[in-house]
Amino acid sequence: TPSARPRIKLTVPKVPRFSTSRRLVLLPPRRLNEKFVCRAMSVDTVIDAMQPLYAKAVTSLPGPLADLVRNTLGEQLNVLGVLLAFVVIFVSFMLSARAFGGEKKNLPPSIPGGLPILGNMLQMTDKRPHKTFFKWAQEHGPIFHVKTGSINNVVINSADLAKEVMVTNFDSISTRRMTTAMWILTEKKMVAMSDYGDEHRMLKKMVVGNLLGITTQRANRGIREDALNTMIDDIFKDLKGTEGMVDIRECIKYALFPFSMRQVFGYAPEKLFVEGIGELGKWDIFNILVIDPLKHVIEVDWRNFFPALSWVPNSALETRVKNTHDRKLKVVGALIEEQRKQLQTREPTKCYADIVLTEFPNLSPILLKHSIWEPIIESADTTLVTSEWALYEIAKDPKMQERLYSEIISVTGNKRMVTEDDLPNLPLLEAIVKETLRHYAPVTLLPPRYVSADVKIGGYDIPKDWDVLINIYGINWDPKVWKNPEVWNPDRCLGDKSLDLGIKDFRILSFGGGKRMCAGMTQAFAIIPMNIAAIVQHFELTLPPNENVNAQDTVYLTSHKLHPLRAFARPRLQVFVVTNEMYDIGACFRGAGDMAFCISAALLWRGAIDFLSQPAARKVSRTGLDHSVYCPLGVLNTPIAIYSSNVAGLNGFR
Numbered sequence: 001t002p003s004a005r006p007r008i009k010l011t012v013p014k015v016p017r018f019s020t021s022r023r024l025v026l027l028p029p030r031r032l033n034e035k036f037v038c039r040a041m042s043v044d045t046v047i048d049a050m051q052p053l054y055a056k057a058v059t060s061l062p063g064p065l066a067d068l069v070r071n072t073l074g075e076q077l078n079v080l081g082v083l084l085a086f087v088v089i090f091v092s093f094m095l096s097a098r099a100f101g102g103e104k105k106n107l108p109p110s111i112p113g114g115l116p117i118l119g120n121m122l123q124m125t126d127k128r129p130h131k132t133f134f135k136w137a138q139e140h141g142p143i144f145h146v147k148t149g150s151i152n153n154v155v156i157n158s159a160d161l162a163k164e165v166m167v168t169n170f171d172s173i174s175t176r177r178m179t180t181a182m183w184i185l186t187e188k189k190m191v192a193m194s195d196y197g198d199e200h201r202m203l204k205k206m207v208v209g210n211l212l213g214i215t216t217q218r219a220n221r222g223i224r225e226d227a228l229n230t231m232i233d234d235i236f237k238d239l240k241g242t243e244g245m246v247d248i249r250e251c252i253k254y255a256l257f258p259f260s261m262r263q264v265f266g267y268a269p270e271k272l273f274v275e276g277i278g279e280l281g282k283w284d285i286f287n288i289l290v291i292d293p294l295k296h297v298i299e300v301d302w303r304n305f306f307p308a309l310s311w312v313p314n315s316a317l318e319t320r321v322k323n324t325h326d327r328k329l330k331v332v333g334a335l336i337e338e339q340r341k342q343l344q345t346r347e348p349t350k351c352y353a354d355i356v357l358t359e360f361p362n363l364s365p366i367l368l369k370h371s372i373w374e375p376i377i378e379s380a381d382t383t384l385v386t387s388e389w390a391l392y393e394i395a396k397d398p399k400m401q402e403r404l405y406s407e408i409i410s411v412t413g414n415k416r417m418v419t420e421d422d423l424p425n426l427p428l429l430e431a432i433v434k435e436t437l438r439h440y441a442p443v444t445l446l447p448p449r450y451v452s453a454d455v456k457i458g459g460y461d462i463p464k465d466w467d468v469l470i471n472i473y474g475i476n477w478d479p480k481v482w483k484n485p486e487v488w489n490p491d492r493c494l495g496d497k498s499l500d501l502g503i504k505d506f507r508i509l510s511f512g513g514g515k516r517m518c519a520g521m522t523q524a525f526a527i528i529p530m531n532i533a534a535i536v537q538h539f540e541l542t543l544p545p546n547e548n549v550n551a552q553d554t555v556y557l558t559s560h561k562l563h564p565l566r567a568f569a570r571p572r573l574q575v576f577v578v579t580n581e582m583y584d585i586g587a588c589f590r591g592a593g594d595m596a597f598c599i600s601a602a603l604l605w606r607g608a609i610d611f612l613s614q615p616a617a618r619k620v621s622r623t624g625l626d627h628s629v630y631c632p633l634g635v636l637n638t639p640i641a642i643y644s645s646n647v648a649g650l651n652g653f654r
């Protein structure tokens with residue numbers, strides 16, 4: 001028993017060891033009365049004694065490492081785990097050191113200052129490793145070796161070298177190295193995370209051919225337009241009672257998620273009953289399918305840096321991530337069941353879920369769930385991040401905003417809202433999107449790829465089993481390619497026809513490149529520019545005084561703006577003349593961007609002009625911001641002339 005401290009004949013080894021029951025720690029033997037004795041203490045006693053030391057040690061570690069230790073071991077010390085970890089880390093270090101002792105290779109330069117066992121981990125104090133790698137690239141060149149625990153990484157920071165990895169040597173560097181969290185959340189069953197091979201090709205063909213390819217994207221244009229209209233409506237709504245200040249991120253997000261659900265299921269469910277979870281609203285579904293997985297996929301597991309230790313349990317992390325994964329699968333499962341029920345009562349439509357369920361009946365249940373979930377999570381995040389950064393820069397730069405507004409109006413006139421057909425005629429808008437993707441790449445560092453056979457990159461030997469890290473941020477900011485890369489300047493992309501973002505030209509690599517290039521680029525290039533153009537056409541944006549200070553980024557799976565973009569959005573004044581044409585009234589309202597116009601047009605639509613003189617209408621018009629009457633979508637075939645000149649009142653309209 002712990003308190004009796006039994007005397008044991010020396011048969012124990014010379015290092016701390018644990019009894020099989022894991023209840024006792026056997027401390028190294030001591031000589032006592034001419035005999036070796038071994039003291040045993042209960043694990044709990046040791047933990048209690050070491051707890052203060054542990055707490056102190058963790059607080060004194062650099063930020064990221066402290067997080068890593070806490071995430072792994074928890075706030076409470078797990079002595080068993082720590083001691084075992086150190087023994088095995090040491091052994092694996094010795095083994096890897098021996099492996100390096102062999103033949104002489106022309107390896108890329110190593111980052112100096114690495115420590116035994118930990119490698120360069122303690123030098124990576126910034127939570128955004130892409131920035132540290134960029135800094136090292138300026139000092140040591142575009143390709144270098146970094147050790148994280150027992151993992152050898154070669155980090156790539158230039159377009160030419162990235163091409164060597166992604167195109168020339170693709171066959172030997174095609175497989176992703178997964179973290180524990182990625183493994184649990186994706187089971188390697190989604191296109192973006194699966195290993196390159198037959199299953200990957202089949203899944204990619206299915207999603208590109210039936211959802212993300214040009215033909216389907218054209219067919220889905222109506223859904224995108226609805227999302228855009230919802231976004232503009234929401235900005236108008238949000239102006240109410242906020243003195244013109246709007247949370248732009250929220251407005252984009254609230255439009256994008258229903259869009260991503262509609263393109264998959266054909267509708268965006270308002271609620272859903274899920275066995276084992278209960279009744280869920282639209283935004284509960286959003287949290288379970290998008291937010292929670294994004295939050296957990298970046299959880300750090302220290303065992304990923306020491307693969308030899310993968311057998312050591314890390315149940316706290318695994319349980320957290322598994323819970324998120326299980327809930328996600330339950331919700332996707334319920335959505336699929338609902339879709340199956342619907343298919344019994346109607347013909348299949350062109351939505352992705354109907355196509356997958358009817359034309360790919362042999363997909364295993366897990367492949368089916370991931371195939372349905374993947375486009376939802378992918379649509380709802382990256383495009384949001386890019387639109388938000390672009391609008392932040394535009395709001396910061398009134399001259400650029402005015403140039404863009406003039407470009408849009410020169411194409412659309414002031415009669416109608418900008419549409420996707422206008423995009424080829426808006427070169428500045430295109431340049432703004434490209435420059436934003438360059439400056440604020442949503443995926444800053446590609447998920448590691450694994451070298452399956454010795455290769456040469458940039459003239460250096462890269463041995464089998466190393467990881468390749470492609471630093472997109474480092475490539476997009478390469479000072480040898482871009483002058484003052486830290487400055488957001490769309491003019492540098494304006495008119496540069498060869499900039500195709502990774503198809504042939506690797507200078508801006510935000511979508512990756514080669515065979516594993518992003519499959520959603522067509523969709524991204526429909527959503528992002530339209531978000532920007534529609535907002536700028538309707539509102540003049542200005543930043544509140546402290547917004548510049550809030551411009552830092554933070555990295556989840558994608559590189560978000562740390563604080564949501566809040567901006568003053570002043571509806572632009574215009575004169576609209578609606579002629580004897582078939583008009584989508586909803587689009588006219590939004591095109592006007594003027595509340596007086598919107599309200600009056602809504603009332604015209606209802607054939608109730610008289611209503612304008614009534615007190616309720618005046619109340620609405622005085623605030624200038626109430627959208628309750630601003631909703632009818634329909635077609636009007638009547639000649640009307642409408643003028644508006646005053647945002648907040650009806651006088652101009654009259």
Ligand code: HEM
Nearest residue numbers: 191192375378379382443510511512513516518519520524
């Ligand atoms: C601004 C928007 C986006 C950016 C910057 C972006 C970026 C990326 C990047 C960097 C990769 C990894 C490429 C590689 O490993 O070489 C990727 C892969 C992928 N993306 Fe996107 N993405 C965006 C939007 C989307 C959208 C909207 C979808 C679909 C709805 C999508 C679907 C995919 C898929 C399926 C893959 C996996 C391709 C493969 O492994 O073969 N992406 N994306």
